[in-house]
Amino acid sequence: MILCINETAYQSSWAVSEAAATESQTESLEASVLELFDRLGLRTTRPRRLIAARVARAGASGREFAVEDLWKELLDLDPGIGRATVFRSVDLLVREGLLDRVPTGNGRHRYRACGPHHHHHVTCTTCRRVVEIDQCLSPALLERVASATDFAIEGHSLELFGRCPVCRKGGRA
Numbered sequence: 001m002i003l004c005i006n007e008t009a010y011q012s013s014w015a016v017s018e019a020a021a022t023e024s025q026t027e028s029l030e031a032s033v034l035e036l037f038d039r040l041g042l043r044t045t046r047p048r049r050l051i052a053a054r055v056a057r058a059g060a061s062g063r064e065f066a067v068e069d070l071w072k073e074l075l076d077l078d079p080g081i082g083r084a085t086v087f088r089s090v091d092l093l094v095r096e097g098l099l100d101r102v103p104t105g106n107g108r109h110r111y112r113a114c115g116p117h118h119h120h121h122v123t124c125t126t127c128r129r130v131v132e133i134d135q136c137l138s139p140a141l142l143e144r145v146a147s148a149t150d151f152a153i154e155g156h157s158l159e160l161f162g163r164c165p166v167c168r169k170g171g172r173a
């Protein structure tokens, strides 16, 4: 099998909780988001500060999120925050590479602040949790595709789907 998920790595990244996110990780992510807004000439409004803080907290804890849920969470903090502001900001963060947009297999997407290195995702089809994986297609497979199609392969994308350990055990719904 070309792609195999290291079960130990999978379990441990699964276990990363929001509490485990270090303050410094959160702060540096938050600073990157604010710097980006600034670089793009966007004013640092309260909604944008709140978005930066929430996205940084989720990112530092390895937690993926749905943009609709992010907007609802932010509404608790600022009832005036516009849906379009949140959606546009998240799109911007994806375009600028601070967030990955991960298809969840049901026509929807979740967002995750991943590492800067080349990686893929495995998404739970039950709870939609997204885990970052650093396994990739083997060079041998890419060579076989290149010779079968006579293409010079320049890149790839790959999303994996499955059921996470918690859902397999019939735990959390």
Ligand SMILES: [Zn+2]
Pocket: 100, 112, 113, 114, 115, 119, 120, 121, 132
């Ligand atoms: Zn990612």
Ligand SMILES: [Zn+2]
Pocket: 124, 125, 126, 127, 128, 129, 163, 164, 165, 166, 167, 168
């Ligand atoms: Zn699951």
Ligand SMILES: [Zn+2]
Pocket: 118, 119, 120, 135, 136, 137, 156, 158
């Ligand atoms: Zn790859």
